[in-house]
Amino acid sequence: MIYNGSGEYLPHLRDDIPGIWEPGSWSLLGGGREAGDRSLEETVRRELWEEAGLDIPDLVPFAVEQALGNDGTTVPIHIFAAHWAGDPATLDLTEGVMLRWFRPELVSRLRMTPSTRELVRRHAELLQADSPGIAPPTAAGAATEARRPRTSSALARGGRTALNGIGVHLYVENADGKVLLGLRHPNSAYAASTWHFLAGHCEQESALSCLVREADEEAGLLIEPGDVELAHVVHLVDTPGGQPRMQMVFRARRWSGTPEIREPDKCTRWGWWHPDDLPSQTVPYTRTAIQGIRASRRYTEMGWS
Template structure:
Protein backbone atom coordinates (compact mmCIF):
# COMPACT_ATOMS: atom_id res chain seq x y z
CA UNK A 1 0.00 0.00 0.00
CA UNK A 2 1.39 3.35 -1.01
CA UNK A 3 -0.46 6.49 0.01
CA UNK A 4 2.53 8.77 -0.41
CA UNK A 5 3.21 8.68 -4.15
CA UNK A 6 5.01 11.99 -4.09
CA UNK A 7 8.28 13.64 -5.09
CA UNK A 8 11.17 13.17 -2.69
CA UNK A 9 11.17 16.86 -1.89
CA UNK A 10 8.53 19.55 -2.04
CA UNK A 11 10.34 22.00 -4.28
CA UNK A 12 9.16 22.21 -7.94
CA UNK A 13 6.28 19.87 -8.85
CA UNK A 14 7.47 16.50 -10.05
CA UNK A 15 6.66 15.96 -13.72
CA UNK A 16 5.74 12.44 -14.80
CA UNK A 17 6.31 12.00 -18.52
CA UNK A 18 5.15 9.16 -20.78
CA UNK A 19 8.00 6.75 -21.43
CA UNK A 20 6.80 4.94 -24.55
CA UNK A 21 4.07 5.82 -27.04
CA UNK A 22 0.93 3.81 -26.39
CA UNK A 23 -1.74 2.87 -28.91
CA UNK A 24 -4.72 5.18 -29.21
CA UNK A 25 -7.85 3.91 -27.46
CA UNK A 26 -10.79 2.99 -29.62
CA UNK A 27 -12.79 6.06 -30.57
CA UNK A 28 -15.28 6.88 -33.28
CA UNK A 29 -16.67 10.06 -34.81
CA UNK A 30 -20.05 10.59 -36.45
CA UNK A 31 -21.67 13.50 -38.28
CA UNK A 32 -25.14 14.82 -37.44
CA UNK A 33 -26.01 16.66 -40.66
CA UNK A 34 -29.16 18.80 -40.93
CA UNK A 35 -30.59 21.23 -43.48
CA UNK A 36 -32.40 24.56 -43.27
CA UNK A 37 -35.75 22.74 -43.13
CA UNK A 38 -34.78 20.80 -40.02
CA UNK A 39 -34.39 17.45 -41.80
CA UNK A 40 -31.51 15.08 -41.01
CA UNK A 41 -29.26 13.19 -43.41
CA UNK A 42 -29.24 9.46 -42.60
CA UNK A 43 -27.22 6.61 -44.08
CA UNK A 44 -28.84 3.25 -44.82
CA UNK A 45 -26.22 0.67 -43.89
CA UNK A 46 -25.64 -2.63 -45.66
CA UNK A 47 -27.62 -5.53 -44.22
CA UNK A 48 -24.55 -7.67 -43.62
CA UNK A 49 -24.18 -9.76 -40.44
CA UNK A 50 -21.28 -8.74 -38.23
CA UNK A 51 -21.15 -5.04 -39.06
CA UNK A 52 -22.29 -2.24 -36.79
CA UNK A 53 -26.10 -1.74 -36.97
CA UNK A 54 -26.69 -3.77 -40.18
CA UNK A 55 -29.65 -2.66 -42.29
CA UNK A 56 -30.29 0.40 -40.12
CA UNK A 57 -30.46 4.11 -40.79
CA UNK A 58 -27.58 5.79 -39.00
CA UNK A 59 -25.19 8.74 -39.07
CA UNK A 60 -22.18 8.82 -41.35
CA UNK A 61 -18.91 8.24 -39.54
CA UNK A 62 -16.28 5.73 -38.54
CA UNK A 63 -13.29 4.90 -36.39
CA UNK A 64 -10.16 6.90 -35.79
CA UNK A 65 -7.17 5.74 -37.84
CA UNK A 66 -3.45 6.10 -36.99
CA UNK A 67 -3.01 8.97 -39.46
CA UNK A 68 -5.83 11.03 -37.92
CA UNK A 69 -4.41 13.73 -35.68
CA UNK A 70 -7.81 14.41 -34.15
CA UNK A 71 -11.39 13.18 -34.21
CA UNK A 72 -12.28 16.16 -36.39
CA UNK A 73 -9.85 14.81 -38.98
CA UNK A 74 -11.49 11.40 -38.54
CA UNK A 75 -14.99 12.61 -39.35
CA UNK A 76 -13.87 14.80 -42.24
CA UNK A 77 -11.94 11.88 -43.74
CA UNK A 78 -14.92 9.54 -43.29
CA UNK A 79 -17.30 11.99 -44.97
CA UNK A 80 -14.95 12.35 -47.93
CA UNK A 81 -14.35 8.61 -48.24
CA UNK A 82 -17.96 7.49 -47.77
CA UNK A 83 -19.80 10.20 -49.67
CA UNK A 84 -17.40 12.76 -51.16
CA UNK A 85 -18.92 15.22 -48.71
CA UNK A 86 -17.25 18.33 -47.24
CA UNK A 87 -19.04 20.40 -44.57
CA UNK A 88 -16.99 23.47 -43.55
CA UNK A 89 -18.88 24.31 -40.34
CA UNK A 90 -18.72 20.95 -38.54
CA UNK A 91 -18.51 21.48 -34.76
CA UNK A 92 -18.59 19.13 -31.76
CA UNK A 93 -22.09 18.54 -30.43
CA UNK A 94 -21.83 15.80 -27.80
CA UNK A 95 -20.11 12.54 -26.88
CA UNK A 96 -22.14 9.32 -26.97
CA UNK A 97 -21.21 5.92 -25.56
CA UNK A 98 -21.96 2.91 -27.78
CA UNK A 99 -21.52 -0.78 -27.00
CA UNK A 100 -19.73 -2.79 -29.68
CA UNK A 101 -20.41 -6.40 -30.63
CA UNK A 102 -17.62 -7.62 -28.31
CA UNK A 103 -19.26 -5.91 -25.33
CA UNK A 104 -16.80 -3.03 -24.94
CA UNK A 105 -17.93 0.57 -24.70
CA UNK A 106 -16.74 2.88 -27.47
CA UNK A 107 -16.95 6.70 -27.19
CA UNK A 108 -18.35 8.43 -30.26
CA UNK A 109 -17.68 12.14 -30.78
CA UNK A 110 -20.73 13.59 -32.52
CA UNK A 111 -20.08 16.55 -34.80
CA UNK A 112 -22.97 18.64 -36.14
CA UNK A 113 -23.10 20.71 -39.30
CA UNK A 114 -25.57 22.17 -41.79
CA UNK A 115 -25.70 21.14 -45.44
CA UNK A 116 -28.47 21.65 -47.97
CA UNK A 117 -27.44 19.57 -50.96
CA UNK A 118 -29.13 16.67 -52.73
CA UNK A 119 -27.87 13.31 -51.44
CA UNK A 120 -28.56 11.82 -54.88
CA UNK A 121 -25.65 13.89 -56.20
CA UNK A 122 -23.19 12.28 -53.77
CA UNK A 123 -21.01 9.32 -54.70
CA UNK A 124 -21.74 6.86 -51.92
CA UNK A 125 -18.98 4.27 -51.47
CA UNK A 126 -20.40 2.44 -48.45
CA UNK A 127 -23.93 1.41 -47.57
CA UNK A 128 -27.10 1.56 -49.67
CA UNK A 129 -28.25 5.18 -49.81
CA UNK A 130 -28.48 8.59 -48.12
CA UNK A 131 -31.79 10.38 -47.52
CA UNK A 132 -33.23 13.39 -45.69
CA UNK A 133 -35.76 12.64 -42.92
CA UNK A 134 -37.84 14.95 -40.78
CA UNK A 135 -37.74 14.20 -37.00
CA UNK A 136 -41.39 13.10 -36.94
CA UNK A 137 -40.57 10.27 -39.38
CA UNK A 138 -37.75 8.84 -37.25
CA UNK A 139 -39.92 6.51 -35.10
CA UNK A 140 -41.00 4.66 -38.28
CA UNK A 141 -37.40 3.95 -39.35
CA UNK A 142 -35.18 1.05 -38.39
CA UNK A 143 -32.80 3.12 -36.30
CA UNK A 144 -30.89 2.52 -33.08
CA UNK A 145 -32.71 4.04 -30.07
CA UNK A 146 -29.60 6.05 -29.21
CA UNK A 147 -29.61 7.62 -32.69
CA UNK A 148 -33.30 8.53 -32.42
CA UNK A 149 -32.71 10.08 -29.01
CA UNK A 150 -29.69 12.03 -30.27
CA UNK A 151 -31.64 13.47 -33.22
CA UNK A 152 -34.60 14.28 -30.97
CA UNK A 153 -32.38 16.26 -28.59
CA UNK A 154 -30.79 18.19 -31.43
CA UNK A 155 -34.19 18.89 -33.04
CA UNK A 156 -35.51 20.23 -29.72
CA UNK A 157 -32.61 22.65 -29.54
CA UNK A 158 -33.31 23.85 -33.08
CA UNK A 159 -37.04 24.20 -32.42
CA UNK A 160 -36.55 26.20 -29.21
CA UNK A 161 -33.86 28.44 -30.70
CA UNK A 162 -31.19 27.26 -28.25
CA UNK A 163 -28.86 25.79 -30.83
CA UNK A 164 -26.14 27.94 -32.38
CA UNK A 165 -23.37 26.24 -34.39
CA UNK A 166 -19.82 27.11 -33.41
CA UNK A 167 -17.51 28.84 -35.88
CA UNK A 168 -14.98 26.68 -37.70
CA UNK A 169 -12.18 25.73 -35.33
CA UNK A 170 -9.43 23.22 -34.83
CA UNK A 171 -10.14 20.25 -32.60
CA UNK A 172 -7.62 21.53 -30.05
CA UNK A 173 -10.27 24.17 -29.41
CA UNK A 174 -13.36 22.25 -30.43
CA UNK A 175 -12.65 19.15 -28.36
CA UNK A 176 -12.48 21.35 -25.29
CA UNK A 177 -16.20 21.76 -25.87
CA UNK A 178 -17.03 18.21 -26.73
CA UNK A 179 -18.18 17.04 -23.33
CA UNK A 180 -17.94 19.99 -21.06
CA UNK A 181 -18.06 23.52 -22.44
CA UNK A 182 -19.69 23.48 -25.86
CA UNK A 183 -20.35 26.80 -27.59
CA UNK A 184 -22.59 25.03 -30.11
CA UNK A 185 -25.48 23.13 -28.44
CA UNK A 186 -26.90 25.95 -26.38
CA UNK A 187 -29.06 23.91 -24.07
CA UNK A 188 -31.23 26.31 -22.08
CA UNK A 189 -30.25 27.04 -18.50
CA UNK A 190 -32.63 26.53 -15.59
CA UNK A 191 -34.01 30.07 -15.92
CA UNK A 192 -34.96 29.42 -19.54
CA UNK A 193 -36.53 26.00 -18.98
CA UNK A 194 -38.92 26.42 -16.09
CA UNK A 195 -41.61 24.50 -18.03
CA UNK A 196 -39.61 21.31 -18.62
CA UNK A 197 -36.82 19.41 -16.93
CA UNK A 198 -33.23 19.49 -18.13
CA UNK A 199 -31.03 16.43 -17.55
CA UNK A 200 -27.91 17.23 -15.52
CA UNK A 201 -24.60 15.60 -16.41
CA UNK A 202 -22.80 13.83 -13.54
CA UNK A 203 -19.01 13.88 -13.34
CA UNK A 204 -16.80 11.96 -10.87
CA UNK A 205 -13.42 13.35 -9.77
CA UNK A 206 -10.50 12.05 -7.72
CA UNK A 207 -8.87 14.23 -5.05
CA UNK A 208 -5.51 12.81 -4.01
CA UNK A 209 -3.27 14.51 -1.48
CA UNK A 210 0.19 13.08 -0.74
CA UNK A 211 2.21 13.20 2.48
CA UNK A 212 3.55 16.65 1.56
CA UNK A 213 0.02 18.08 1.21
CA UNK A 214 0.35 18.23 -2.59
CA UNK A 215 -2.60 17.56 -4.90
CA UNK A 216 -2.48 15.34 -7.99
CA UNK A 217 -3.50 17.06 -11.23
CA UNK A 218 -3.22 16.04 -14.87
CA UNK A 219 -2.37 18.17 -17.90
CA UNK A 220 -4.92 17.40 -20.59
CA UNK A 221 -3.78 16.63 -24.13
CA UNK A 222 -4.28 19.42 -26.75
CA UNK A 223 -6.78 17.15 -28.54
CA UNK A 224 -8.51 15.77 -25.45
CA UNK A 225 -12.29 15.65 -25.39
CA UNK A 226 -12.42 18.09 -22.48
CA UNK A 227 -10.16 20.79 -21.01
CA UNK A 228 -7.48 20.70 -23.71
CA UNK A 229 -4.09 22.07 -22.58
CA UNK A 230 -5.55 22.60 -19.09
CA UNK A 231 -4.83 21.08 -15.67
CA UNK A 232 -7.63 19.05 -14.14
CA UNK A 233 -8.53 16.34 -11.65
CA UNK A 234 -8.46 12.73 -12.72
CA UNK A 235 -12.10 12.48 -13.75
CA UNK A 236 -14.72 10.69 -15.82
CA UNK A 237 -18.40 9.97 -16.35
CA UNK A 238 -20.36 7.00 -15.02
CA UNK A 239 -21.04 4.16 -17.47
CA UNK A 240 -24.01 2.26 -15.99
CA UNK A 241 -22.18 2.10 -12.66
CA UNK A 242 -22.12 3.79 -9.27
CA UNK A 243 -20.05 6.90 -8.68
CA UNK A 244 -17.54 5.00 -6.53
CA UNK A 245 -17.23 2.22 -9.11
CA UNK A 246 -16.62 4.88 -11.75
CA UNK A 247 -13.94 6.53 -9.61
CA UNK A 248 -12.10 3.25 -9.04
CA UNK A 249 -12.28 2.37 -12.74
CA UNK A 250 -11.10 5.78 -13.96
CA UNK A 251 -8.18 5.81 -11.51
CA UNK A 252 -7.03 2.43 -12.83
CA UNK A 253 -7.61 3.22 -16.52
CA UNK A 254 -6.21 6.76 -16.56
CA UNK A 255 -3.33 6.54 -14.11
CA UNK A 256 -2.77 2.90 -13.10
CA UNK A 257 -3.82 3.60 -9.50
CA UNK A 258 -5.59 0.90 -7.48
CA UNK A 259 -8.12 2.20 -4.98
CA UNK A 260 -10.30 0.27 -2.55
CA UNK A 261 -13.79 1.86 -2.42
CA UNK A 262 -13.72 1.55 1.38
CA UNK A 263 -10.79 4.02 1.39
CA UNK A 264 -12.84 6.67 -0.46
CA UNK A 265 -14.89 9.43 1.11
CA UNK A 266 -17.06 12.19 -0.32
CA UNK A 267 -15.19 15.52 -0.35
CA UNK A 268 -17.08 18.15 -2.36
CA UNK A 269 -19.62 18.83 -5.11
CA UNK A 270 -19.68 21.66 -7.63
CA UNK A 271 -23.07 22.27 -9.25
CA UNK A 272 -22.29 24.39 -12.26
CA UNK A 273 -23.24 25.83 -15.58
CA UNK A 274 -19.82 25.93 -17.22
CA UNK A 275 -20.80 28.52 -19.84
CA UNK A 276 -24.17 30.35 -20.07
CA UNK A 277 -26.60 28.17 -21.99
CA UNK A 278 -24.72 24.87 -21.67
CA UNK A 279 -26.03 21.76 -19.86
CA UNK A 280 -25.94 21.91 -16.05
CA UNK A 281 -23.41 19.58 -14.41
CA UNK A 282 -23.02 18.07 -10.98
CA UNK A 283 -19.31 17.46 -10.42
CA UNK A 284 -18.73 15.05 -7.52
CA UNK A 285 -15.28 15.02 -5.91
CA UNK A 286 -14.11 12.09 -3.78
CA UNK A 287 -10.97 11.86 -1.66
CA UNK A 288 -8.99 8.61 -1.52
CA UNK A 289 -7.10 8.25 1.76
CA UNK A 290 -5.02 5.31 0.50
CA UNK A 291 -4.09 3.93 -2.89
CA UNK A 292 -1.59 1.61 -4.52
CA UNK A 293 0.71 2.63 -7.36
CA UNK A 294 2.41 5.65 -8.85
CA UNK A 295 0.51 7.78 -11.39
CA UNK A 296 1.26 6.67 -14.95
CA UNK A 297 0.28 8.00 -18.37
CA UNK A 298 -2.27 5.34 -19.37
CA UNK A 299 -4.39 7.41 -21.77
CA UNK A 300 -1.91 9.67 -23.60
CA UNK A 301 -4.57 11.08 -25.92
CA UNK A 302 -6.26 12.60 -22.85
CA UNK A 303 -3.49 13.36 -20.38
CA UNK A 304 0.19 14.04 -21.09
CA UNK A 305 1.50 14.58 -17.55
CA UNK A 306 0.62 13.90 -13.92
CA UNK A 307 2.07 16.29 -11.33
CA UNK A 308 1.75 17.01 -7.62
CA UNK A 309 1.04 20.66 -6.75
CA UNK A 310 0.99 22.69 -3.57
CA UNK A 311 -2.56 24.02 -3.05
CA UNK A 312 -1.26 27.59 -2.65
CA UNK A 313 0.64 27.33 -5.98
CA UNK A 314 -1.75 25.58 -8.35
CA UNK A 315 -0.84 25.52 -12.06
CA UNK A 316 -2.33 27.61 -14.84
CA UNK A 317 -4.46 27.17 -16.77
CA UNK A 318 -6.59 25.18 -14.35
CA UNK A 319 -10.22 24.15 -14.93
CA UNK A 320 -12.15 26.80 -12.93
CA UNK A 321 -14.43 24.38 -11.10
CA UNK A 322 -11.39 22.26 -10.18
CA UNK A 323 -9.95 25.30 -8.39
CA UNK A 324 -13.34 25.97 -6.79
CA UNK A 325 -13.51 22.39 -5.51
CA UNK A 326 -9.98 22.53 -4.08
CA UNK A 327 -10.77 25.83 -2.36
CA UNK A 328 -13.98 24.33 -0.96
CA UNK A 329 -12.24 21.23 0.36
CA UNK A 330 -9.51 23.30 2.03
CA UNK A 331 -12.17 25.49 3.63
CA UNK A 332 -14.17 22.49 4.87
CA UNK A 333 -17.16 23.18 2.61
CA UNK A 334 -19.05 20.34 0.98
CA UNK A 335 -20.81 22.21 -1.82
CA UNK A 336 -20.19 25.01 -4.32
CA UNK A 337 -22.41 26.55 -7.00
CA UNK A 338 -20.68 27.92 -10.08
CA UNK A 339 -21.96 29.83 -13.09
CA UNK A 340 -25.65 29.99 -12.16
CA UNK A 341 -27.41 33.28 -12.84
Protein backbone atom coordinates (compact mmCIF):
# COMPACT_ATOMS: atom_id res chain seq x y z
CA MET A 1 0.00 0.00 0.00
CA ILE A 2 1.84 3.06 -1.32
CA TYR A 3 0.93 6.60 -0.26
CA ASN A 4 2.47 10.05 -0.68
CA GLY A 5 2.86 13.17 1.42
CA SER A 6 -0.45 14.57 0.13
CA GLY A 7 -2.38 11.63 1.54
CA GLU A 8 -2.99 10.01 -1.85
CA TYR A 9 -2.81 6.25 -2.49
CA LEU A 10 -1.36 4.41 -5.49
CA PRO A 11 -3.47 1.41 -6.53
CA HIS A 12 -2.71 -0.79 -9.52
CA LEU A 13 -5.25 -1.40 -12.29
CA ARG A 14 -4.92 -5.09 -13.08
CA ASP A 15 -5.30 -6.73 -16.50
CA ASP A 16 -8.82 -7.92 -17.29
CA ILE A 17 -7.77 -11.50 -17.93
CA PRO A 18 -9.97 -14.38 -16.71
CA GLY A 19 -8.32 -16.64 -14.16
CA ILE A 20 -6.02 -14.10 -12.53
CA TRP A 21 -6.51 -12.60 -9.08
CA GLU A 22 -9.00 -9.68 -9.17
CA PRO A 23 -9.08 -9.22 -12.98
CA GLY A 24 -9.87 -5.69 -14.16
CA SER A 25 -9.86 -4.32 -10.60
CA TRP A 26 -7.80 -1.74 -8.78
CA SER A 27 -5.59 -3.52 -6.29
CA LEU A 28 -2.26 -3.28 -4.49
CA LEU A 29 1.08 -4.15 -6.06
CA GLY A 30 2.37 -7.46 -4.76
CA GLY A 31 2.53 -11.17 -5.33
CA GLY A 32 3.32 -14.55 -3.88
CA ARG A 33 6.43 -15.63 -2.05
CA GLU A 34 8.97 -17.54 -4.12
CA ALA A 35 11.52 -20.14 -3.03
CA GLY A 36 14.43 -17.71 -3.10
CA ASP A 37 12.73 -15.06 -0.94
CA ARG A 38 14.27 -14.98 2.54
CA SER A 39 11.42 -12.97 4.07
CA LEU A 40 8.02 -11.53 3.23
CA GLU A 41 9.59 -8.07 3.01
CA GLU A 42 11.99 -9.44 0.41
CA THR A 43 9.00 -10.81 -1.50
CA VAL A 44 7.38 -7.37 -1.54
CA ARG A 45 10.60 -5.68 -2.64
CA ARG A 46 11.08 -8.18 -5.47
CA GLU A 47 7.49 -7.79 -6.66
CA LEU A 48 7.65 -3.99 -6.58
CA TRP A 49 10.81 -4.09 -8.66
CA GLU A 50 9.55 -6.73 -11.12
CA GLU A 51 6.11 -5.19 -11.64
CA ALA A 52 6.94 -1.48 -11.62
CA GLY A 53 10.68 -0.88 -11.24
CA LEU A 54 10.05 0.52 -7.76
CA ASP A 55 12.75 0.46 -5.08
CA ILE A 56 11.36 1.95 -1.85
CA PRO A 57 13.75 2.03 1.15
CA ASP A 58 11.24 1.77 4.01
CA LEU A 59 8.45 -0.80 4.14
CA VAL A 60 6.40 -0.89 7.34
CA PRO A 61 4.24 -3.95 8.22
CA PHE A 62 0.64 -2.73 8.44
CA ALA A 63 -1.80 -5.64 8.55
CA VAL A 64 -2.46 -9.29 7.82
CA GLU A 65 -5.68 -9.96 5.92
CA GLN A 66 -7.42 -13.19 4.98
CA ALA A 67 -8.39 -13.40 1.30
CA LEU A 68 -10.19 -16.05 -0.73
CA GLY A 69 -7.97 -17.58 -3.38
CA ASN A 70 -9.05 -18.59 -6.88
CA ASP A 71 -9.25 -22.21 -5.72
CA GLY A 72 -11.57 -21.34 -2.83
CA THR A 73 -8.94 -21.60 -0.10
CA THR A 74 -8.25 -18.87 2.46
CA VAL A 75 -4.91 -17.13 1.93
CA PRO A 76 -3.17 -14.83 4.45
CA ILE A 77 -2.05 -11.59 2.81
CA HIS A 78 0.65 -9.57 4.58
CA ILE A 79 0.23 -5.86 3.89
CA PHE A 80 3.15 -3.43 4.04
CA ALA A 81 2.79 0.37 3.87
CA ALA A 82 5.36 2.52 2.08
CA HIS A 83 5.80 6.22 1.37
CA TRP A 84 6.75 7.25 -2.17
CA ALA A 85 6.38 10.65 -3.80
CA GLY A 86 7.15 9.92 -7.44
CA ASP A 87 5.27 10.14 -10.72
CA PRO A 88 3.75 6.75 -11.65
CA ALA A 89 3.82 7.73 -15.33
CA THR A 90 7.61 7.41 -15.26
CA LEU A 91 7.57 3.82 -13.99
CA ASP A 92 8.28 0.83 -16.21
CA LEU A 93 5.08 -1.12 -15.56
CA THR A 94 5.43 -4.76 -16.65
CA GLU A 95 2.06 -6.02 -15.37
CA GLY A 96 -1.38 -4.49 -15.38
CA VAL A 97 -2.70 -1.37 -17.09
CA MET A 98 -1.65 1.58 -14.94
CA LEU A 99 -0.75 3.02 -11.55
CA ARG A 100 -2.45 6.24 -10.48
CA TRP A 101 -2.68 8.44 -7.38
CA PHE A 102 -6.14 8.75 -5.80
CA ARG A 103 -7.42 10.68 -2.83
CA PRO A 104 -8.95 8.36 -0.18
CA GLU A 105 -12.47 9.64 -0.84
CA LEU A 106 -12.12 8.65 -4.52
CA VAL A 107 -10.87 5.15 -3.72
CA SER A 108 -14.40 4.23 -2.64
CA ARG A 109 -15.58 4.82 -6.24
CA LEU A 110 -13.09 2.44 -7.84
CA ARG A 111 -13.75 -1.13 -8.82
CA MET A 112 -11.91 -2.63 -5.87
CA THR A 113 -12.51 -5.46 -3.42
CA PRO A 114 -14.11 -4.34 -0.15
CA SER A 115 -11.11 -5.65 1.83
CA THR A 116 -8.64 -3.50 -0.13
CA ARG A 117 -10.89 -0.45 0.18
CA GLU A 118 -11.10 -1.10 3.93
CA LEU A 119 -7.30 -1.23 4.19
CA VAL A 120 -7.03 2.20 2.62
CA ARG A 121 -9.72 3.56 4.94
CA ARG A 122 -7.96 2.19 8.03
CA HIS A 123 -4.60 3.58 6.94
CA ALA A 124 -6.14 6.98 6.21
CA GLU A 125 -7.71 6.97 9.68
CA LEU A 126 -4.31 6.22 11.20
CA LEU A 127 -2.89 9.23 9.38
CA GLN A 128 -5.71 11.42 10.65
CA ALA A 129 -5.40 10.11 14.22
CA ASP A 130 -1.71 10.95 14.28
CA SER A 131 -2.23 14.40 12.73
CA PRO A 132 -4.88 16.36 14.67
CA GLY A 133 -4.78 19.23 12.16
CA ILE A 134 -6.04 16.98 9.38
CA ALA A 135 -9.73 17.06 8.54
CA PRO A 136 -11.68 14.09 9.98
CA PRO A 137 -12.82 11.18 7.79
CA THR A 138 -15.81 11.65 5.51
CA ALA A 139 -19.08 9.84 6.07
CA ALA A 140 -17.74 7.03 3.90
CA GLY A 141 -14.84 6.65 6.31
CA ALA A 142 -12.09 8.03 4.07
CA ALA A 143 -9.77 10.76 5.30
CA THR A 144 -10.17 13.96 3.29
CA GLU A 145 -6.74 15.24 4.24
CA ALA A 146 -3.71 13.24 5.26
CA ARG A 147 0.01 13.35 5.54
CA ARG A 148 2.65 10.79 6.27
CA PRO A 149 2.16 9.18 9.74
CA ARG A 150 4.48 9.22 12.68
CA THR A 151 3.76 5.57 13.22
CA SER A 152 5.37 5.08 16.62
CA SER A 153 3.26 7.74 18.35
CA ALA A 154 0.06 6.64 16.64
CA LEU A 155 0.54 3.08 17.79
CA ALA A 156 1.44 4.20 21.27
CA ARG A 157 -1.84 6.07 21.60
CA GLY A 158 -3.60 2.87 20.60
CA GLY A 159 -1.88 0.97 23.40
CA ARG A 160 0.36 -1.06 21.09
CA THR A 161 4.12 -1.38 20.93
CA ALA A 162 6.04 -0.25 17.86
CA LEU A 163 8.78 -2.82 17.22
CA ASN A 164 12.25 -1.37 16.71
CA GLY A 165 14.72 -2.84 14.25
CA ILE A 166 18.19 -3.56 15.65
CA GLY A 167 21.19 -2.84 13.44
CA VAL A 168 24.81 -3.58 14.27
CA HIS A 169 27.72 -1.66 12.77
CA LEU A 170 31.47 -2.12 12.81
CA TYR A 171 33.80 0.79 13.63
CA VAL A 172 37.47 0.05 12.98
CA GLU A 173 40.41 2.40 12.51
CA ASN A 174 43.68 1.63 10.75
CA ALA A 175 47.13 2.77 11.89
CA ASP A 176 46.52 6.19 10.29
CA GLY A 177 43.34 6.77 12.29
CA LYS A 178 41.10 6.26 9.24
CA VAL A 179 37.70 4.55 9.50
CA LEU A 180 36.57 1.66 7.31
CA LEU A 181 33.46 2.38 5.21
CA GLY A 182 31.85 0.53 2.32
CA LEU A 183 30.31 1.98 -0.83
CA ARG A 184 26.85 0.46 -1.15
CA HIS A 185 25.67 -0.97 -4.47
CA PRO A 186 23.72 1.43 -6.76
CA ASN A 187 20.70 -0.92 -6.58
CA SER A 188 20.70 -1.25 -2.79
CA ALA A 189 17.27 -0.84 -1.24
CA TYR A 190 18.83 1.42 1.39
CA ALA A 191 21.47 4.14 0.92
CA ALA A 192 22.35 3.25 -2.67
CA SER A 193 25.74 4.60 -3.87
CA THR A 194 26.45 5.91 -0.36
CA TRP A 195 29.27 5.16 2.08
CA HIS A 196 28.28 3.28 5.21
CA PHE A 197 29.65 1.17 8.03
CA LEU A 198 29.97 -2.57 7.59
CA ALA A 199 26.57 -3.41 9.04
CA GLY A 200 23.73 -5.90 9.33
CA HIS A 201 20.44 -6.61 11.06
CA CYS A 202 20.15 -8.90 14.06
CA GLU A 203 18.48 -12.19 13.30
CA GLN A 204 17.81 -14.78 16.03
CA GLU A 205 21.19 -13.98 17.59
CA SER A 206 22.92 -11.59 19.94
CA ALA A 207 24.24 -8.26 18.67
CA LEU A 208 27.87 -9.35 19.06
CA SER A 209 27.22 -12.63 17.26
CA CYS A 210 25.61 -10.66 14.44
CA LEU A 211 28.61 -8.33 14.24
CA VAL A 212 31.12 -11.19 14.09
CA ARG A 213 29.05 -12.96 11.42
CA GLU A 214 28.55 -9.87 9.26
CA ALA A 215 32.24 -8.89 9.42
CA ASP A 216 33.20 -12.29 8.06
CA GLU A 217 30.39 -12.58 5.51
CA GLU A 218 30.71 -9.07 4.08
CA ALA A 219 34.45 -8.36 4.25
CA GLY A 220 36.35 -11.46 5.39
CA LEU A 221 37.34 -9.81 8.67
CA LEU A 222 37.76 -12.08 11.70
CA ILE A 223 36.82 -10.56 15.04
CA GLU A 224 36.71 -12.02 18.52
CA PRO A 225 33.74 -10.87 20.64
CA GLY A 226 36.10 -10.07 23.52
CA ASP A 227 37.90 -7.52 21.33
CA VAL A 228 34.74 -5.47 20.75
CA GLU A 229 33.11 -2.69 22.78
CA LEU A 230 29.92 -0.70 22.32
CA ALA A 231 31.00 2.76 21.10
CA HIS A 232 27.80 4.58 20.13
CA VAL A 233 24.04 4.09 19.71
CA VAL A 234 21.80 6.06 17.35
CA HIS A 235 18.05 5.75 17.97
CA LEU A 236 16.72 6.63 14.57
CA VAL A 237 13.58 7.26 12.59
CA ASP A 238 15.16 7.95 9.22
CA THR A 239 11.87 8.81 7.50
CA PRO A 240 8.62 10.03 9.12
CA GLY A 241 6.40 7.02 9.62
CA GLY A 242 9.30 4.60 9.17
CA GLN A 243 10.18 1.81 11.54
CA PRO A 244 12.20 3.03 14.56
CA ARG A 245 15.70 1.57 14.51
CA MET A 246 18.30 1.14 17.22
CA GLN A 247 21.63 1.41 15.42
CA MET A 248 24.41 -0.03 17.59
CA VAL A 249 27.99 0.82 16.62
CA PHE A 250 30.70 -1.47 18.01
CA ARG A 251 34.37 -0.60 17.99
CA ALA A 252 36.81 -3.45 17.37
CA ARG A 253 40.13 -2.99 19.11
CA ARG A 254 41.68 -5.89 17.18
CA TRP A 255 40.80 -7.84 14.06
CA SER A 256 42.49 -9.92 11.40
CA GLY A 257 42.18 -9.97 7.63
CA THR A 258 42.10 -7.43 4.82
CA PRO A 259 38.72 -6.04 3.75
CA GLU A 260 37.51 -7.74 0.59
CA ILE A 261 34.29 -7.63 -1.44
CA ARG A 262 32.38 -10.77 -0.48
CA GLU A 263 28.85 -9.55 -1.17
CA PRO A 264 29.14 -7.48 -4.38
CA ASP A 265 25.36 -7.07 -4.58
CA LYS A 266 25.55 -5.03 -1.36
CA CYS A 267 28.98 -3.38 -1.35
CA THR A 268 31.14 -2.50 -4.35
CA ARG A 269 34.18 -1.05 -2.58
CA TRP A 270 35.85 -0.70 0.83
CA GLY A 271 37.73 2.44 1.71
CA TRP A 272 39.54 4.03 4.64
CA TRP A 273 38.45 7.58 5.43
CA HIS A 274 39.72 10.14 7.90
CA PRO A 275 36.88 11.22 10.24
CA ASP A 276 37.52 14.87 9.30
CA ASP A 277 37.34 14.13 5.58
CA LEU A 278 34.41 11.75 5.08
CA PRO A 279 32.94 11.54 1.56
CA SER A 280 29.97 13.81 0.91
CA GLN A 281 27.81 10.77 0.13
CA THR A 282 27.94 9.25 3.63
CA VAL A 283 24.85 7.89 5.40
CA PRO A 284 23.82 10.70 7.79
CA TYR A 285 23.62 8.55 10.92
CA THR A 286 26.99 6.98 10.04
CA ARG A 287 28.54 10.44 10.01
CA THR A 288 26.74 11.29 13.27
CA ALA A 289 27.96 8.12 14.97
CA ILE A 290 31.57 8.79 13.94
CA GLN A 291 31.32 12.31 15.33
CA GLY A 292 29.82 10.94 18.54
CA ILE A 293 32.59 8.40 18.99
CA ARG A 294 35.26 11.07 18.51
CA ALA A 295 33.49 13.23 21.12
CA SER A 296 33.22 10.26 23.55
CA ARG A 297 29.44 10.55 23.35
CA ARG A 298 27.56 7.26 23.60
CA TYR A 299 24.05 8.10 22.41
CA THR A 300 22.30 10.17 19.73
CA GLU A 301 18.67 10.52 18.63
CA MET A 302 17.77 11.36 15.04
CA GLY A 303 14.45 11.98 13.29
CA TRP A 304 12.21 12.04 16.37
CA SER A 305 11.27 15.73 16.29
